[in-house]
Amino acid sequence: MxxxxxxxxxxxxxxxxxxxxxxxxxxxxxxxxxxxxxxxxxxxxxxxxxxxxxxxxxxxxxxxxxxxxxxxxxxxxxxxxxxxxxxxxxxxxxxxxxAETAPPTFLQRLQTSTVRQGSQVRLNVRVTGIPTPVVKFYREGAEIQSS
CATH class of the missing domain: 2.60.40.10 (Immunoglobulins)
Structure with a gap:
Protein backbone atom coordinates (compact mmCIF):
# COMPACT_ATOMS: atom_id res chain seq x y z
CA MET A 1 0.00 0.00 0.00
CA ALA A 99 -21.31 32.10 32.06
CA GLU A 100 -24.71 31.08 33.29
CA THR A 101 -27.26 33.81 32.79
CA ALA A 102 -30.77 34.40 34.10
CA PRO A 103 -32.98 37.37 33.23
CA PRO A 104 -33.86 39.88 35.96
CA THR A 105 -36.81 38.82 38.13
CA PHE A 106 -38.55 40.95 40.73
CA LEU A 107 -38.74 39.22 44.11
CA GLN A 108 -40.32 42.33 45.67
CA ARG A 109 -42.04 44.80 43.36
CA LEU A 110 -42.28 48.55 43.77
CA GLN A 111 -45.28 49.58 45.91
CA THR A 112 -47.45 52.65 45.30
CA SER A 113 -46.61 55.36 47.84
CA THR A 114 -48.30 58.62 48.81
CA VAL A 115 -46.15 61.23 50.54
CA ARG A 116 -46.39 64.93 51.30
CA GLN A 117 -44.55 67.26 48.97
CA GLY A 118 -41.03 67.92 50.27
CA SER A 119 -41.00 64.70 52.34
CA GLN A 120 -38.55 61.87 51.83
CA VAL A 121 -39.69 58.68 50.16
CA ARG A 122 -37.95 55.31 50.22
CA LEU A 123 -38.43 53.04 47.21
CA ASN A 124 -37.66 49.36 47.79
CA VAL A 125 -37.45 46.49 45.34
CA ARG A 126 -35.69 43.13 45.38
CA VAL A 127 -34.38 41.80 42.10
CA THR A 128 -32.46 38.65 41.19
CA GLY A 129 -30.61 37.66 38.02
CA ILE A 130 -27.27 36.47 36.66
CA PRO A 131 -25.26 38.60 36.31
CA THR A 132 -26.61 40.73 39.16
CA PRO A 133 -29.00 43.30 37.65
CA VAL A 134 -28.46 47.05 37.98
CA VAL A 135 -31.61 48.73 39.34
CA LYS A 136 -32.54 52.29 38.34
CA PHE A 137 -35.64 54.28 39.23
CA TYR A 138 -37.39 56.69 36.84
CA ARG A 139 -40.09 59.34 37.23
CA GLU A 140 -41.80 60.66 34.12
CA GLY A 141 -38.99 59.26 31.96
CA ALA A 142 -36.12 60.84 33.93
CA GLU A 143 -33.78 58.77 36.07
CA ILE A 144 -34.06 59.46 39.81
CA GLN A 145 -30.66 59.91 41.46
CA SER A 146 -30.34 58.46 44.97
CA SER A 147 -29.58 60.88 47.75
Missing part, protein backbone atom coordinates in the same frame (compact mmCIF):
# COMPACT_ATOMS: atom_id res chain seq x y z
CA UNK A 2 1.34 3.42 -0.89
CA UNK A 3 1.69 6.23 1.60
CA UNK A 4 -1.15 8.69 2.01
CA UNK A 5 -0.85 12.11 3.65
CA UNK A 6 -3.24 12.72 6.55
CA UNK A 7 -6.64 14.21 5.77
CA UNK A 8 -9.48 15.10 8.10
CA UNK A 9 -12.62 13.28 7.02
CA UNK A 10 -14.40 14.93 9.95
CA UNK A 11 -12.82 18.26 10.99
CA UNK A 12 -13.15 19.91 14.39
CA UNK A 13 -16.31 21.95 15.02
CA UNK A 14 -16.60 25.13 17.11
CA UNK A 15 -17.96 24.51 20.62
CA UNK A 16 -19.93 26.84 22.90
CA UNK A 17 -20.19 25.49 26.45
CA UNK A 18 -21.73 26.75 29.66
CA UNK A 19 -19.18 27.24 32.45
CA UNK A 20 -19.03 24.07 34.57
CA UNK A 21 -20.36 21.79 31.82
CA UNK A 22 -18.45 19.27 29.72
CA UNK A 23 -17.01 20.14 26.31
CA UNK A 24 -15.21 18.07 23.72
CA UNK A 25 -13.61 18.31 20.31
CA UNK A 26 -13.62 15.34 17.97
CA UNK A 27 -12.01 14.83 14.57
CA UNK A 28 -11.69 11.84 12.28
CA UNK A 29 -8.41 11.54 10.38
CA UNK A 30 -7.16 9.11 7.76
CA UNK A 31 -3.71 8.50 6.32
CA UNK A 32 -1.08 5.81 5.82
CA UNK A 33 0.95 5.09 7.77
CA UNK A 34 -1.36 5.89 10.68
CA UNK A 35 -0.73 9.56 11.55
CA UNK A 36 0.56 10.79 14.88
CA UNK A 37 -1.76 13.35 16.46
CA UNK A 38 -0.83 16.47 18.44
CA UNK A 39 -3.16 19.01 20.07
CA UNK A 40 -2.59 22.77 20.39
CA UNK A 41 -4.34 25.58 22.24
CA UNK A 42 -3.76 29.11 20.95
CA UNK A 43 -0.74 27.81 19.02
CA UNK A 44 0.95 26.12 22.01
CA UNK A 45 1.44 22.35 22.29
CA UNK A 46 -1.21 20.97 24.60
CA UNK A 47 -1.03 18.04 26.95
CA UNK A 48 -3.30 16.79 29.69
CA UNK A 49 -0.71 18.05 32.20
CA UNK A 50 -0.58 21.54 30.64
CA UNK A 51 -4.32 22.13 30.93
CA UNK A 52 -5.74 20.45 34.06
CA UNK A 53 -8.82 18.33 33.53
CA UNK A 54 -8.19 17.78 29.81
CA UNK A 55 -8.40 14.22 28.50
CA UNK A 56 -6.84 13.37 25.12
CA UNK A 57 -7.30 10.15 23.16
CA UNK A 58 -6.59 8.82 19.66
CA UNK A 59 -7.90 5.47 18.44
CA UNK A 60 -8.97 4.13 15.02
CA UNK A 61 -8.40 7.54 13.44
CA UNK A 62 -10.63 9.29 15.98
CA UNK A 63 -8.92 12.14 17.87
CA UNK A 64 -10.79 13.40 20.93
CA UNK A 65 -10.04 16.16 23.42
CA UNK A 66 -12.46 16.31 26.37
CA UNK A 67 -12.79 18.75 29.26
CA UNK A 68 -15.22 17.47 31.94
CA UNK A 69 -15.90 20.87 33.56
CA UNK A 70 -14.93 23.93 31.51
CA UNK A 71 -14.02 27.30 32.97
CA UNK A 72 -13.47 30.64 31.25
CA UNK A 73 -9.73 29.81 31.28
CA UNK A 74 -10.39 26.96 28.82
CA UNK A 75 -11.69 29.33 26.10
CA UNK A 76 -9.48 29.59 23.04
CA UNK A 77 -8.52 28.24 19.64
CA UNK A 78 -7.88 24.49 19.62
CA UNK A 79 -6.09 22.66 16.81
CA UNK A 80 -5.35 19.04 16.11
CA UNK A 81 -2.45 18.21 13.80
CA UNK A 82 -2.02 14.81 12.15
CA UNK A 83 1.45 13.94 10.81
CA UNK A 84 2.96 10.97 9.01
CA UNK A 85 5.83 10.42 6.53
CA UNK A 86 3.65 11.59 3.63
CA UNK A 87 2.68 14.96 5.14
CA UNK A 88 0.51 16.67 7.68
CA UNK A 89 -2.94 18.22 8.09
CA UNK A 90 -4.43 20.54 10.71
CA UNK A 91 -7.99 21.20 11.82
CA UNK A 92 -8.86 24.16 14.07
CA UNK A 93 -11.94 25.25 16.04
CA UNK A 94 -12.86 27.65 18.84
CA UNK A 95 -14.06 26.89 22.36
CA UNK A 96 -16.19 29.66 23.83
CA UNK A 97 -17.11 29.25 27.49
CA UNK A 98 -20.13 31.28 28.57
Missing amino acids: STQAPTFTQPLQNVVALEGSAASFEAQVSGFPVPEVSWFRDGQVLSAAALPGVQISFSDGRAVLSIPAVTAAHSGRFSVRATNGAGQATSTAELLVT
